[in-house]
Amino acid sequence: MLPYPLIYHEQYDLHLGDHVFPSKKYKWLHDRLLRTKFAEEGDFVAPPPATDEDVLLVHAPEWVAKLRSGTLSYHEILQLEIPYSRQMVEAFWLAAGGTILAARSALERGLAFNVGGGFHHAFPAHGEGFCAINDIAIAVRRLQRDGAIQRAMVVDCDVHHGNGTAAIFSGDQSVFTLSIHQFNNYPSEKPLSSLDIHLADGIGDAEYLHRLGNGYRAALSMFQPQLVMYVAGADPYYEDQLGGLSLTFDGLRERDRLVIWTALSHKIPVAIVLAGGYALNVEDTITIHANTAEVAREVLQRPG
Numbered sequence: 630m631l632p633y634p635l636i637y638h639e640q641y642d643l644h645l646g647d648h649v650f651p652s653k654k655y656k657w658l659h660d661r662l663l664r665t666k667f668a669e670e671g672d673f674v675a676p677p678p679a680t681d682e683d684v685l686l687v688h689a690p691e692w693v694a695k696l697r698s699g700t701l702s703y704h705e706i707l708q709l710e711i712p713y714s715r716q717m718v719e720a721f722w723l724a725a726g727g728t729i730l731a732a733r734s735a736l737e738r739g740l741a742f743n744v745g746g747g748f749h750h751a752f753p754a755h756g757e758g759f760c761a762i763n764d765i766a767i768a769v770r771r772l773q774r775d776g777a778i779q780r781a782m783v784v785d786c787d788v789h790h791g792n793g794t795a796a797i798f799s800g801d802q803s804v805f806t807l808s809i810h811q812f813n814n815y816p817s818e819k820p821l822s823s824l825d826i827h828l829a830d831g832i833g834d835a836e837y838l839h840r841l842g843n844g845y846r847a848a849l850s851m852f853q854p855q856l857v858m859y860v861a862g863a864d865p866y867y868e869d870q871l872g873g874l875s876l877t878f879d880g881l882r883e884r885d886r887l888v889i890w891t892a893l894s895h896k897i898p899v900a901i902v903l904a905g906g907y908a909l910n911v912e913d914t915i916t917i918h919a920n921t922a923e924v925a926r927e928v929l930q931r932p933g
């Protein structure tokens with residue numbers, strides 16, 4: 630048994646057909662973790678979907694209604710950049726339910742890993758960049774509403790700026806948003822996070838880890854969150870089709886170790902979500918996500 634739960638639902642697939650976003654990766658990662666005997670069936674917990682009430686803690690009623698009824702405008706679908714389907718909407722609600730469950734489980738067990746989620750480009754009243762609703766923000770808001778936490782920190786290491794999350798929590802002193810990303814990349818408009826670490830094209834392991842470590846450690850000791858939401862995007866990888874940074878597998882493992890260990894060593898629980906990953910070879914994306922799960926186990930089992 631793993632020392633932490635893997636949250637997963639077989640309906641996480643967004644059913645995108647032939648698309649740069651390999652949304653079958655959730656199933657592929659699930660299968661890989663079992664096949665390599667990293668995990669057993671009993672390590673996986675299937676989440677219930679988020680309720681509309683949960684989603685409305687973050688999103689505008691009009692946007693939720695449009696997603697529910699399939700009445701998005703042509704422009705809204707273009708902006709979302711994925712085809713609309715009933716299954717896609719159900720999958721987003723499940724992903725949000727999974728991230729809520731991961732956050733809650735993290736508070737109980739120190740760490741939890743959603744084999745999905747990380748839809749950081751979703752804004753309150755519109756979706757974009759493959760993200761219809763923002764599961765990260767929904768989970769934070771739900772736990773705050775339940776009184777389980779007051780302060781949370783989002784550590785967004787996807788190669789793309791966490792624009793939706795930044796906009797949602799803009800001016801909210803209870804949520805610290807950190808985004809480390811390639812500056813010359815989508816989204817062109819980057820609403821201010823609490824801390825934005827803008828990276829130049831082609832940055833590799835050493836500079837990435839140095840800048841993330843400095844920013845993150847300073848933010849943690851200043852803000853002292855009760856929960857870290859780690860957005861563990863696989864797309865800073867050097868062979869990513871939508872990313873322009875140059876991290877290696879080892880660099881990405883170091884990144885995971887840095888984010889997870891630093892929080893846990895301060896007794897701050899960590900909930901992990903996947904976010905993006907568009908490696909030329911999809912197996913590389915699965916490897917990067919699987920490595921994050923491995924690093925999490927290694928850190929939890931580290932003595933002291």
Ligand SMILES: [Zn+2]
Pocket residue numbers: 787788789862864904905906
């Ligand atoms: Zn991304």
